[in-house]
Amino acid sequence: MSTVALALPLELEDSTAIQLARHGYEIASRCSSADELASQLRQTAPDCAIVAASTRYLNDRLMVEADAVGVRIIALVESDADRRYAAGLGLLEVVAAGAEWSEIGVLLADKSSAGEAAPGPRDGTVIAVWGPAGAPGRTSMAICLAAELAASGATVVVADVDTHSGSIAPALGLLDEAPGFAAACRLAGADALTQSELERIGQRYLTARGSFWVLTGIGRPSRWPELSGERVTAAIRACRDWVDYTILDTGASLENDEEISSDLFAPRRNGATIAALRAADEVVAVGSADPVGLSRFLRAHVDLLETIDTDRVTVVMNRVRESAIGPGASGQVRQTLQRFGGISNPVLVPFDLPAFDAAILTGRTIVDVAPRSSARAAVAALVRSRILPQPPPTVRRGWRRRAAALPA
Numbered sequence: 001m002s003t004v005a006l007a008l009p010l011e012l013e014d015s016t017a018i019q020l021a022r023h024g025y026e027i028a029s030r031c032s033s034a035d036e037l038a039s040q041l042r043q044t045a046p047d048c049a050i051v052a053a054s055t056r057y058l059n060d061r062l063m064v065e066a067d068a069v070g071v072r073i074i075a076l077v078e079s080d081a082d083r084r085y086a087a088g089l090g091l092l093e094v095v096a097a098g099a100e101w102s103e104i105g106v107l108l109a110d111k112s113s114a115g116e117a118a119p120g121p122r123d124g125t126v127i128a129v130w131g132p133a134g135a136p137g138r139t140s141m142a143i144c145l146a147a148e149l150a151a152s153g154a155t156v157v158v159a160d161v162d163t164h165s166g167s168i169a170p171a172l173g174l175l176d177e178a179p180g181f182a183a184a185c186r187l188a189g190a191d192a193l194t195q196s197e198l199e200r201i202g203q204r205y206l207t208a209r210g211s212f213w214v215l216t217g218i219g220r221p222s223r224w225p226e227l228s229g230e231r232v233t234a235a236i237r238a239c240r241d242w243v244d245y246t247i248l249d250t251g252a253s254l255e256n257d258e259e260i261s262s263d264l265f266a267p268r269r270n271g272a273t274i275a276a277l278r279a280a281d282e283v284v285a286v287g288s289a290d291p292v293g294l295s296r297f298l299r300a301h302v303d304l305l306e307t308i309d310t311d312r313v314t315v316v317m318n319r320v321r322e323s324a325i326g327p328g329a330s331g332q333v334r335q336t337l338q339r340f341g342g343i344s345n346p347v348l349v350p351f352d353l354p355a356f357d358a359a360i361l362t363g364r365t366i367v368d369v370a371p372r373s374s375a376r377a378a379v380a381a382l383v384r385s386r387i388l389p390q391p392p393p394t395v396r397r398g399w400r401r402r403a404a405a406l407p408a
Contacts, residue, residue, distance in 0.1 A: 002024075002025050002026070002047045002048070002108065003025070003026045003027070003028040003044075003045075003046045003047050003048075004020055004025050004026070004027060004028060004046055004047065004048050004049065004050060004108070005027075005028045005029045005030075005031065005037060005040070005041070005044060005046040005048075005049040005050070005071075006027065006029070006030050006031065006049070006050055006051075007030075007031040007032070007033065007034055007036070007037040007049065007050075007051040007052065007057040007058075007062075008050065008051065008052050008057060008076065009052060009057075012052065012076065012097060013030060016050060016076075016104075017030070019101045019104070023101070023105060025108065028044040028045075028046035029044045029046070033056055033057065034051065034055075034056065034057050034058050034059040034061065034062040035059070035061060035062070037049060037051070037057075037062055038059075038061045038062040038064075038065040038066075039065075041065050041066060041069050041071055042065075042069055045069065045071075046071055047071070047072075048071065048072050048073070048074060048107075048108060049062075049066060049071055049072070049073045049074070050073075050074050050075075050076065050104070051073060051074070051075055051076070052075070052076050052078075052082075052097070053075040053076060053077045053078075053082035053083065053085055053086040053091075053094060054082060054085070055085070058073075058075060058085070058086065058089065058091070059089075060089065060207075060208045063089055063090065063091065063208035064206040064207065064208055064211070067206060067208075067211045068204065068206055068211075072093070073091060073093065074093050074094070074095065074104065074107050074108075075091055075093065075094045075095075076094070076095060076096070076097040077094050077095070077096060077097060078096075078097045078098075082094075089208045089209070090151060090208050090209045090210060091208075092153075093107055095107065123240060123241070124155075124239065124240045124241070124242070124243050124244045124245060124246060125244065125245050125246070125281050125282070125387075126236055126239070126240060126245075126246045126248065126279060126280045126281050126282075127145065127245065127246070127247050127248065127280060127281065127282045127283070127284060127387065128161075128248040128250050128276050128277050128279075128280035128282070128283045128284070129141050129142040129145065129247065129248065129249055129250060129283075129284045129286060130250045130252075130273070130277060130283055130284070130285055130286070130304065131252060131285060131286035131287060131297070131300075132252050132287065132296040132297050132299070132300035132301075133252040133253070133296065133300075134252075134288065134292070134293060134296050135288075136286045136287050136288040136293055136296075136297065136318055137286050137288065137318040137319065137349075138162075138249055138250070138252075138286050139162075139167045139168060139171055139249050140171070140318075140356060140359075141284060141286045141316060141318065141349075141379070142158055142168070142247050142248070142249040143158065143168070143171060143172065143359075143365055144365065144366060144367070144375075144376070144379040145158075145247050145284065145379065145382075145383065145387070146158040146212045146245075146247045146365075147207075147209070147210060147212070147365035147366075147367040147368075148367060148379055148380050148383040149210075149212075149244075149245045149247075149383060149387070149388075150209075150210030150211060150212040151209050151210035151367055152210070152383070152388060153210070154243075154244040154245050154388075155212075155213075155242075155243040155244045155245070156212035156213065156243055156244065156245045156246075156247065157198075157202065157212060157213035157214070157215060157239055157242065157243045157245075157246050157247070158212060158213070158214055158215070158246075158247040158248075158249065159180075159181045159184075159214075159215040159235075159236075159239065159246065159247070159248050159249065160179075160181055160214075160215065160216055160217025160218075160249050161181060161217070161227065161232060161248050161249060161250050161251070161272050161273060161276045162217055162249055162250060162251040162273070163218065163221065163224035163227055163251055163269055163270070163272050163273070164221055164224075164251045164252070164253065164269075165221070165251075166179075166216070166217020166218055166219070166249075167217070167249075168214060168216060168217055168249055169203075169214070169216040169217065170363075171359075171360065171363070172205055172214060172363055172364070172365075173362070173363020173364070174203050174205070174214060174216060174363075175203075175216075176216040176217065176219050177219065178201070178216075179216050179217055179218045179219060179223070180201045180202050180203060180214065180215035180216045181215040181216065181217055181218075181227070181235065182217075182218050182223065182226045182227060183201040184197075184198065184201060184215055184235040184238070184239075185226060185227050185228070185231035185232060185234075185235050186226065186231070187201075187235075188231050188234035188235040188237075188238060189228075189230070189231045189234065193234070193235060193238045194238075195238075195241070195242050198213075198215075198238065198239070198242050199213075201215070202214060202215050203215075203216065205365075207364070207365070207367075207368050209367055209368055209371075210367070213243065217249075224269050224272070227271075227272040228268075228271060228272070229268065229271035229272065229274065229275035230275075232271070232272045232275040232276055232279075233275045233278075233279050236248070236275075236276065236279045236280075237279075245387075248276045248280060250272075250273040250276050250277060251270065251272070251273040252273075252300070253269075253270045253273065254270060254273065254274060254277075254300070254303045254304060254307055255270055256268075256270070256274075274307060277304075277307055277308050278307070278308055280308075280312070281312065282312055282313075282314060282386075282387065283304075283308060283312050283313045283314070284313075284314050284316055285297075285301065285304060285313050285314065285315050285316065286316050286317075286318055287301075287315070287316070287317050287318065288317075288318055288319050289317040289318060289319050289320040289321070289324070289325060289329065289333050289348070289351075290319070290324040290325065291324070291325075293319075294317075294333070294336055294337075297317075297341075298336075298337075298340050298341045301315075301341055301343070314347065314382070314386055315337065315343050315346040315347065316346065316347045316348075316349060316382065317333050317337070317346050317347070317348050317349065318349045319349070319350075319351040320333060320348045320349060320350050320351060321350070321351035330348050333346070333348060334346060334348075347378065347381075347382045347386075348378065349375050349378045349379060350374040350375055350378060351375070352366075352370070352373045352374055352375040352376075354370070355369065355370035355373035355375055355376065356375070358370060
């Protein structure tokens, strides 16, 4: 029997409870506020929660706690303001408070059938984020991509593959005493990396707008031998079967160490980055939009194209601003990339220092701290247009009929 928790006004609670009992559902708990329900979720472990879409019965804390324990929330809305409030928290499963039972029953039935289905292999998408030396914003871009994809409803893991200066964990305020990606590589090397092991060693970034998994990087650069190319490739393969999207934050150097080593079978410090780039379906190449950053990017971009196929690369120029480039900064950046690198259609991310400072200060993503940031809007547009599946084009039948009726 499926169990449901309630956080509703008294009259709405009584009518909903009667309908639930009539259709064979058990009431796990009745709560008078979102905070009370959030504090009870781990103990009662309901299959679903039905709440009112108001500040008293639905808030960020409830969304985060429900996501952490895998409880789906259905909101009952009484007005357009309630619907907008739920959407602002990232909750899309809403139904009118006065709707027929069938509308709520459909959502509950979807939950029940989803719980009974056995999960199959995913074949998820792998996206590697790379950039030259000089801190062009690789880690920030990897986190932004993960946050946007999670906000779209996809399951996501961001993995720190940088063997020189891993920084995903401090950027998100997470502990990194036990590096998650290094542990994944060790398990993969022993052919013991399963989904349950990934969930055990991974950490969860929790937010109402879209949570995602994090595999933290090595805390000390001297531990780089743990991330051999073969192990990294095996760990990435396991992540494909775990989540919809795997975001890899890679290192900058693409140097082939074997050219300067007499031991061709020794571990390669840059082997993790090269293996990640070659295993990825898409590569987001990040550069800084200033004279020094453009120069570094164009020189390193040649090495990148010698390492992987060119048709898998999306170029993103970060921190676009007139104070460093001059008037018409966007046009100048595009012309420079086209003239000296043959790069067309780059994605330009405006410089929004306050948004990224607020994210670093709080250990959160700009999706959470600055949802209306111009930088966030640019990354969101990149995700919608170049990463998420595109809907099939619609045919405007009326226009075709009118066009056919025109005289020749």
